[in-house]
Amino acid sequence: MNWNSFDDFMAMGGYGLYVWGSYALVLLLMLLEPVLVERRHRRALDQTRDNPGER
Amino acid sequence: MHTTIRLFTYAAPSRFYALAGRLTPWLYALALLGAALGLYIGFFVAPTDATQGESYRIIFIHVPAAWMSMLLYLAMAGWAVMGWAFNARLASMVARALAPTGALFTVMALWTGALWGKPTWGTWWVWDARLTSELILLFLYLGYIALVESIDDTRRADHAGALLALVGAVNVPVIYFSVRWWNTLHQGASISMTAAPTMASTMLAALLVMTMAFWAYAFAVVFGRTRAIILEREADAEWVQALARDTSKETA
Numbered sequence: 001m002n003w004n005s006f007d008d009f010m011a012m013g014g015y016g017l018y019v020w021g022s023y024a025l026v027l028l029l030m031l032l033e034p035v036l037v038e039r040r041h042r043r044a045l046d047q048t049r050d051n052p053g054e055r
Numbered sequence: 056m057h058t059t060i061r062l063f064t065y066a067a068p069s070r071f072y073a074l075a076g077r078l079t080p081w082l083y084a085l086a087l088l089g090a091a092l093g094l095y096i097g098f099f100v101a102p103t104d105a106t107q108g109e110s111y112r113i114i115f116i117h118v119p120a121a122w123m124s125m126l127l128y129l130a131m132a133g134w135a136v137m138g139w140a141f142n143a144r145l146a147s148m149v150a151r152a153l154a155p156t157g158a159l160f161t162v163m164a165l166w167t168g169a170l171w172g173k174p175t176w177g178t179w180w181v182w183d184a185r186l187t188s189e190l191i192l193l194f195l196y197l198g199y200i201a202l203v204e205s206i207d208d209t210r211r212a213d214h215a216g217a218l219l220a221l222v223g224a225v226n227v228p229v230i231y232f233s234v235r236w237w238n239t240l241h242q243g244a245s246i247s248m249t250a251a252p253t254m255a256s257t258m259l260a261a262l263l264v265m266t267m268a269f270w271a272y273a274f275a276v277v278f279g280r281t282r283a284i285i286l287e288r289e290a291d292a293e294w295v296q297a298l299a300r301d302t303s304k305e306t307a
Contacts, residue, residue: 002099009098013109018174022113022167026120029159030272034083037279044286048299051290 066145068285069294075278082275089268097261104258113171115261118245119269120163124192125227127157127273131199132224135217145281147213148288150220151203152280156273158196164189176240184233185241188226195223209288 003009012019097115104111131153138147168186169179180186199219206212229236234243245254245262254262289295 002101002103012112013103015108015110015174018110018170019112022116022170025166026116026163029163033156033159033276034279037276037283041279041283041286044283044290045299045302048286048290048295049302052296052299 066143068145068148068289069292071145072282072285075282079275079278082271082278086268086271086275089264089271093261093264093268096257096264101257101261102255107175110171110174111258113167114245114258115265117164117167117171118262119266120160120167121189122266123269123273124157124160124164124189125230127153127160127277128192128195128220128227129224131157132217132220135213135220139214139217144288145285147210147217148284149277149281150213150216152277152284154196154200154203155280156276158193158200160269160273161189161193161196165193172240181240183239183241184237185230185239188230188233191226192230195219195226199223 010016010020093115097112101112103109131150134146134153135150137143138145138150165186168189172181173179199216202219203212203216206215233239234241286295286298
């Protein structure tokens with residue numbers, strides 16, 4: 001085990017800001033992108049329904 | 056003859072739509088499991104780096120993101136050219152679907168690189184070969200997206216995009232070999248096909264598992280976006296009309 005406590009884990013040996021700053025953006029983008037994709041999919045279905053037979 | 060038919064079965068947008076829809080939940084599950092396992096190994100099993108301390112743990116997302124940014128660009132250029140050369144509708148749609156995801160991976164690689172560079176090199180950014188060529192990759196993605204979105208005629212947009220993607224593809228080997236061709240601050244390749252790995256095996260394991268998770272994630276979102284693009288482009292098709300009617304009943 002590398003960490004003695006939760007605070008120890010968050011501190012990342014003094015590099016907490018850099019490590020967690022990196023992971024935060026990656027996590028944010030990877031949560032956001034699937035939502036945007038799902039929304040685009042839903043919008044495409046809605047638009048087809050609203051304009052049957054044409055775009 | 057039989058194999059030819061099989062090969063192109065999923066080139067039909069309707070077939071691909073159904074297949075990708077079935078695969079996507081499994082891909083997300085794989086990405087989630089892989090990330091959980093990779094991060095567990097990366098943070099709780101892999102030891103502290105002798106020279107970089109804990110800051111090296113950024114590697115578990117930095118390197119997969121950078122790999123994916125290059126790989127997705129090549130995939131995008133490849134499918135765009137396929138769509139252009141063979142007039143394959145689905146190939147052009149996949150190329151378009153890859154671009155935003157590739158651009159996001161490039162942003163992740165640059166951002167995590169800056170946050171890793173500050174404590175290890177003392178600077179967020181340097182205009183060296185590796186960093187500059189990765190930034191150019193971001194501009195290529197953004198240029199491709201801007202170009203195809205600015206042309207109303209879908210087919211012409213796809214063709215123009217394919218040309219840009221193809222020309223820009225020379226940048227990918229430049230990124231990859233930049234650490235060998237020029238003197239740069241960026242460290243050399245951590246993983247090589249020809250030499251034994253220089254990092255602890257647990258670090259390597261975490262890195263590879265995370266890479267697998269990023270792959271699964273990339274497939275999942277690109278499949279999802281391709282499905283949306285199929286619906287947008289094939290809105291006149293009978294199967295899309297029927298699908299839209301059926302889903303409205305579900306939600307009503």
